[in-house]
Amino acid sequence: MTSVDYSLYLVTDSTMIPESSTFLKQVEDAINNGATLIQLREKKLSTLEFIERANKVHELTKKKGIPLIINDRIDVALAIDAEGVHVGQDDMPASIARKLLGPNKILGVTCSNEKEAKVVVDEGIADYVGLGTVYKTNTKKDVKDPEGTGPIGIRRMLQVLSQYQKKNGKKIYSVAIGGINHSNASKVLYQCSLPDYSLDGLAVVSCIMANENAAKATSDLAELIKSKPEWLKNISTSSSEAKLENKIKTLIETKPLVHHITNNVVKNFSANVTLAIGASPIMSELAKEYEEFASAIPSLALLVNLGTPSNDLMDIFKHAIRVYNKYGKHIVFDPVACGASKERLESSRQLLNTGQISVIKGNVGEISSIWKLTSTYQKPSGDEKSLMQGVDSIAELSEEQIVQIGREVSIDFKVVVVITGVTNYVIEGLDSLQKVKGGHPLMGYITGTGCSLGSTIAAFVAAKADGTSKPTVNIFDAAVGAVELYNIAGFKAGEVSKTPGTFMTNFIDQLYSCTHI
Incomplete structure (x- = not known):
């Protein structure tokens, strides 16, 4: 499998589109302005409608060489030959998903706590995990912690991933998700890190999908992901004694x-x-x-x-x-x-x-x-x-x-x-x-x-x-x-x-x- 850039991971939501735009335009603007991975998430479309939409999105992602991940629906992913699938804790078990997908597709799994992260590393078959929710969010109602697991919870899950990598020499990549936007992106990346292990990216939804200018929202977010948080800019690490x-x-x-x-x-x-x-x-x-x-x-x-x-x-x-x-x-x-x-x-x-x-x-x-x-x-x-x-x-x-x-x-x-x-x-x-x-x-x-x-x-x-x-x-x-x-x-x-x-x-x-x- 070729290397995957998880840094700006867009999860779609067709219910958020502003009146001035369309679903495909929001996705295309994101793809053309810095999104590195797209997850197509559709809970209410019929199978046929989902496949039709997935094909259209896949045409856009293939032009840019960006992987398309299908949320939950392995049948849809196989039907359009998408690059991967993401499964939640209540979806199909990751072990079965891997058998159906084969060894060469990207498989992602949602983790909300250490216990779930330990299950993922014990199986050793996921390519990445989505860790969260970081903060309280309106896009997911069925979360285990309504206030969000926060950076404290993310770091505990990163410890599990870090220990797995040290023991097995294999990395399971990670993205944080939940309530992340332009106001906190660089802060999340800074806080959600260990001395020897960091997040590989951020997954976002509304700050792009609901934005009147999705192109600018994406390019601005991509810059923030690369930048230092404000408080680091006036800190000196050299001691004067x-x-x-x-x-x-x-x-x-x-x-x-x-x-x-x-x-x-x-x-x-x-x-x-x-x-x-x-x-x-x-x-x-x-x-x-x-x-x-x-x-x-x-x-x-x-x-x-x-x-x-x-x-x-x-x-x-x-x-x-x-x-x-x-x-x-x-x-x-x-x-x-x-x-x-x-x-x-x-x-x-x-x-x-x-x-x-x-x-x-x-x-x-x-x-x-x-x-x-x-x-x-x-x-x-x-x-x-x-x-x-x-x-x-x-x-x-x-x-x-x-x-x-x-x-x-x-x-x-x-x-x-x-x-x-x-x-x-x-x-x-x-x-x-x-x-x-x-x-x-x-x-x-x-x-x-x-x-x-x-x-x-x-x-x-x-x-x-x-x-x-x-x-x-x-x-x-x-x-x-x-x-x-x-x-x-x-x-x-x-x-x-x-x-x-x-x-x-x-x-x-x-x-x-x-x-x-």
């Missing part, structure tokens, strides 16, 4: 804005911390203004704090993440007490699936809970120990275990991880680790000291305060600077405080003194 003074200097000169969507308990304290270090806070849950913020303010970062979640606030969180991703602005996520309940961990899963985060900050219990969402996590047999009691971590782990968990979270989610405690750990991937001594025991008696560290990190990242004067930012170096400043101020405040009340005032004073005097 700059001194804290240089980072603080950049912070003060830049005076960044930190947009807080945080819990009501800590809003005032977080605002005061942000002001004390020379940044500006804004507390906004008015979703309609986020586009204006993210598009117009250069030195800006978003802090998402899960402290007091609600259904309405979850919608606001998701909208904010999408908007900030769109404009390449960085996001700090504080998954407060995500290990305290299944619902909080599920909320974290949904937010991490929504878009790309730059920094995840939490205590050992919180980061250990996020670790359960990674593609490398294997659920232990027997009962799992609770990791949190309310917002407090009760996880008992060695330093080696803490660092390993941090690394796996960092690699899977492509983030800098900050783990707080008596020792703070700033982690990025396998190679970057900085340990910072905790500030003072009195910090544990003040509501908001953990949350407002998120404010400080967001300020440093927004200001590109990594100690250089480059237009890009090394997020790891900026986060290290924020953690160092925060804990130095905490230590100094503790030295002159005997009680939590006086500590809180002294802490704000020390943050100001460390940055302004």
Whole structure:
């Protein structure tokens, strides 16, 4: 079989065609402007009508040398000698489909979870898998997860495919499908990848089939598939190892804005911390203004704090993440007490699936809970120990275990991880680790000291305060600077405080003194 380009896989839907066009015109425009594979999906046509339509589409694809895949109907595929067939979990079993098709046709199978992916690799007869749905979509009603499996679920299925390739030396190709369009295509490709294994393409439906200008929609999407997501364009991977003074200097000169969507308990304290270090806070849950913020303010970062979640606030969180991703602005996520309940961990899963985060900050219990969402996590047999009691971590782990968990979270989610405690750990991937001594025991008696560290990190990242004067930012170096400043101020405040009340005032004073005097 010749090599197949899965990068822009169009799945047709004849119910979406705009009045100004026709089904064949939409398909032809897509074929002529970058679609690399066409799947003809018709659920309501008679067999004769399906064959007639398939023949017409096949004439178009053959001119461009693009494979035509028939959804489900092997009889139609054989009748027109199409290049392949795609079967879902409720369609004909893949093993039977392969026997009918023979060894030289393309066979694709839908997978919605790890279990289904394992069945496909155990059979070893599929050429590719369609993984999804990634996001909530109106084109498929009978999905196992109405909210979508998200990048987290896709990565777990990619782990299955990766292990199969390592063991057997054979690759099963993969495309993601479900809710993918121009606004999230490059993001999906970036998030749905492992260090050694990536998607081979994206399958789309409505963003081309329902578009008034299918030609432009296809060419634009093809370009997006080749491009980097916006937030990658201002990230530096080279470390400067700059001194804290240089980072603080950049912070003060830049005076960044930190947009807080945080819990009501800590809003005032977080605002005061942000002001004390020379940044500006804004507390906004008015979703309609986020586009204006993210598009117009250069030195800006978003802090998402899960402290007091609600259904309405979850919608606001998701909208904010999408908007900030769109404009390449960085996001700090504080998954407060995500290990305290299944619902909080599920909320974290949904937010991490929504878009790309730059920094995840939490205590050992919180980061250990996020670790359960990674593609490398294997659920232990027997009962799992609770990791949190309310917002407090009760996880008992060695330093080696803490660092390993941090690394796996960092690699899977492509983030800098900050783990707080008596020792703070700033982690990025396998190679970057900085340990910072905790500030003072009195910090544990003040509501908001953990949350407002998120404010400080967001300020440093927004200001590109990594100690250089480059237009890009090394997020790891900026986060290290924020953690160092925060804990130095905490230590100094503790030295002159005997009680939590006086500590809180002294802490704000020390943050100001460390940055302004």
